[in-house]
Amino acid sequence: MKAGNKTLGPRLRVVLDENVAIGPGQADLLEAIGETGSISKAGRQMNMSYRRAWLLVQKMNAHFSAPLVETAKGGSSGGGARLTKLGQEVAACYRQMEARAVEVLAPEIERLRGLLAGNRD
Amino acid sequence: MKAGNKTLGPRLRVVLDENVAIGPGQADLLEAIGETGSISKAGRQMNMSYRRAWLLVQKMNAHFSAPLVETAKGGSSGGGARLTKLGQEVAACYRQMEARAVEVLAPEIERLRGLLAGNRD
DNA sequence: CTGCGATGTATCCGAATGAATATATCGACA
DNA sequence: TGTCGATATATTCATTCGGATACATCGCAG
Numbered sequence: 001m002k003a004g005n006k007t008l009g010p011r012l013r014v015v016l017d018e019n020v021a022i023g024p025g026q027a028d029l030l031e032a033i034g035e036t037g038s039i040s041k042a043g044r045q046m047n048m049s050y051r052r053a054w055l056l057v058q059k060m061n062a063h064f065s066a067p068l069v070e071t072a073k074g075g076s077s078g079g080g081a082r083l084t085k086l087g088q089e090v091a092a093c094y095r096q097m098e099a100r101a102v103e104v105l106a107p108e109i110e111r112l113r114g115l116l117a118g119n120r121d
Numbered sequence: 122m123k124a125g126n127k128t129l130g131p132r133l134r135v136v137l138d139e140n141v142a143i144g145p146g147q148a149d150l151l152e153a154i155g156e157t158g159s160i161s162k163a164g165r166q167m168n169m170s171y172r173r174a175w176l177l178v179q180k181m182n183a184h185f186s187a188p189l190v191e192t193a194k195g196g197s198s199g200g201g202a203r204l205t206k207l208g209q210e211v212a213a214c215y216r217q218m219e220a221r222a223v224e225v226l227a228p229e230i231e232r233l234r235g236l237l238a239g240n241r242d
Numbered sequence: 243c244t245g246c247g248a249t250g251t252a253t254c255c256g257a258a259t260g261a262a263t264a265t266a267t268c269g270a271c272a
Numbered sequence: 273t274g275t276c277g278a279t280a281t282a283t284t285c286a287t288t289c290g291g292a293t294a295c296a297t298c299g300c301a302g
Contacts (some may be wrong), residue, residue: 013132016129027136051260065238070276072278078269100225101133171249172291191250196248
């Protein structure tokens with residue numbers, strides 16, 4: 001029952017390289033990590049398993065020139081994770097692209113929506 | 122071995138409704154059906170199983186106000202499929218959106234690409 | 243009326259995906 | 273030093289997805 005989960009409108013997935021792509025999920029995850037300061041909290045917040053969240057972080061960190069997320073083990077709070085400058089930059093850049101896409105594509109999307117079943121305009 | 126399959130750059134997936142979305146695959150399929158005049162040929166051409174192609178057509182047909190693809194059974198050639206006006210319209214509209222997205226997002230994509238590992242610009 | 247080539251549809255199976263689980267580890271602090 | 277909460281990592285298991293396959297149907301042509 002994960003219907004209604006996906007935001008309506010254009011979903012942008014930027015394929016940077018055969019193995020790396022930034023999509024809505026990655027962007028959300030980055031932001032959630034920035035907010036919560038933890039991979040596990042971010043995962044729980046967006047209803048994603050820790051494993052999945054962690055794997056995504058690994059992949060992103062591996063393919064960029066520097067990590068997007070820095071992690072710490074142990075410590076008073078048990079550890080944590082935080083966005084690096086680069087991480088913030090990438091997340092922000094994605095959101096900007098998303099916003100632009102929504103802007104620019106709005107008319108065509110409206111047009112397509114009008115052609116859906118039950119939308120006799 | 123499906124690496125290198127996906128085109129680099131922005132991949133646009135337009136979510137029109139909780140159950141319907143038009144992505145690159147759907148657009149390619151529509152166009153291939155238009156070219157070949159057959160679901161099965163289109164599937165073979167784009168290396169997609171007939172089952173998958175047929176299911177996609179079903180879903181798209183079901184959710185728009187009118188079919189995007191009309192099919193015919195039997196006949197001299199055994200049958201076939203063709204794009205309806207609406208189908209052509211949807212395919213064209215998607216391509217246009219795609220083109221616009223590429224245009225508009227190019228600078229940010231370049232920027233992100235520059236941040237990839239091995240791309241010390 | 244039989245064969246052909248396509249659509250239409252059900253069923254089965256293997257691969258990929260991801261969730262769940264189980265540890266191990268780390269480091270500050272009481 | 274022992275606890276705590278988080279990261280880090282392997283393993284196992286269920287589910288999902290899609291491919292392969294098989295078969296029925298259709299309608300014209302010969």
